[in-house]
Amino acid sequence: MALTVDERLLKGMARDAAVYALTRPAAIVMWIALAAALALSILNLSAAGGSVGLSGLLPVASIALMVYAVVMTIVGARRAVRAATPPGTVVWVRLGESALHIGAGSRSSDIEYRTFQSMRAGTDAVLLKLRGASAITAIPRALLSDADIAQLRTRIG
Structure with missing residues (x-):
């Protein structure tokens, strides 16, 4: 059986590859570390009381790293799938x-x-x-x- 690759299939295959990459054991460890950093930075803010300072940026930085990891994984998966099987292949x-x-x-x-x-x-x-x-x-x-x-x-x- 043969199949011609189209944009819909590429997007679906890239989505499956990204989910796979984001749920591998090494990625799970990364998610746990980022969640711990987020929780710790929030607890640090609570303990600091009124004086926030630079520690106020830590929760934002943790969330930004999480978003960055997801976006870069999706972009990488799309690029890899498209390079291996461009549309029309x-x-x-x-x-x-x-x-x-x-x-x-x-x-x-x-x-x-x-x-x-x-x-x-x-x-x-x-x-x-x-x-x-x-x-x-x-x-x-x-x-x-x-x-x-x-x-x-x-x-x-």
């Missing part, structure tokens, strides 16, 4: 016995299942994390049936 995928066969435009790759560390199926994308790297491979969800996804989960481990 015909993509296809086939599950082999020992490798995943992926094609986008005139390029094709055969990637052994052991290359992947994990996978997550989103609404518009199936995201495959490469072992030993922070990179992911995004495949349009529409190219894979539920049985294909179950088979991928089994083969990736």
Whole structure:
């Protein structure tokens, strides 16, 4: 089965990739640290009473960092998905016995299942994390049936 990538699909795949990036364990640690910094800065303001000074900027800075992290993650995901599969690209995928066969435009790759560390199926994308790297491979969800996804989960481990 093949599929032509359009703007709607790109946005959906980028959204799935951004959600994945923002909910990974390292990102969760970052969110906890930023929330703790926000809570601590608010408590510091309460304890300071009437004299706010520079400590009044700490809650604003914490929130700004949170917003910045979300925005940059979304921008990065959109850029990465668009670079891999620009609009109009015909993509296809086939599950082999020992490798995943992926094609986008005139390029094709055969990637052994052991290359992947994990996978997550989103609404518009199936995201495959490469072992030993922070990179992911995004495949349009529409190219894979539920049985294909179950088979991928089994083969990736």
